[in-house]
Amino acid sequence: MKETTRETVLNILNDIRPDVDFTTETGLITEGILESFDLLTLIASLEDEIGMEIGNRDVNAENFDSLDAMVRLVERLTQS
Numbered sequence: 001m002k003e004t005t006r007e008t009v010l011n012i013l014n015d016i017r018p019d020v021d022f023t024t025e026t027g028l029i030t031e032g033i034l035e036s037f038d039l040l041t042l043i044a045s046l047e048d049e050i051g052m053e054i055g056n057r058d059v060n061a062e063n064f065d066s067l068d069a070m071v072r073l074v075e076r077l078t079q080s
Contacts, residue, residue: 005050005078006071012045013067022067029061039064046070052077 003011013022016038020028028034034042042064043054054077063073 005074006067008049009046009070009074010067012042012049013070016041016045026066029065034064046074050074050078 010022017034020033025033043059047053052074058073058077063069
């Protein structure tokens with residue numbers, strides 16, 4: 001069975017930071033839950049796993065502050 005975008009993003013996040021409950025946590029960037037190295041790892045993993053490119057203009061707290069925001073970003077970038 002094919003993973004949904006949400007499952008794929010969640011699996012990547014859990015690999016990076018298994019100590020965080022990404023299904024309920026918000027403020028991942030604004031509250032410092034994800035550090036800069038986590039974010040770089042996340043972006044590289046998303047690009048490799050999903051086969052997309054995340055441009056510099058999309059790397060901001062609005063797009064990475066929650067699981068839902070990341071799913072919206074991935075879906076937007078993979079549909080264009």
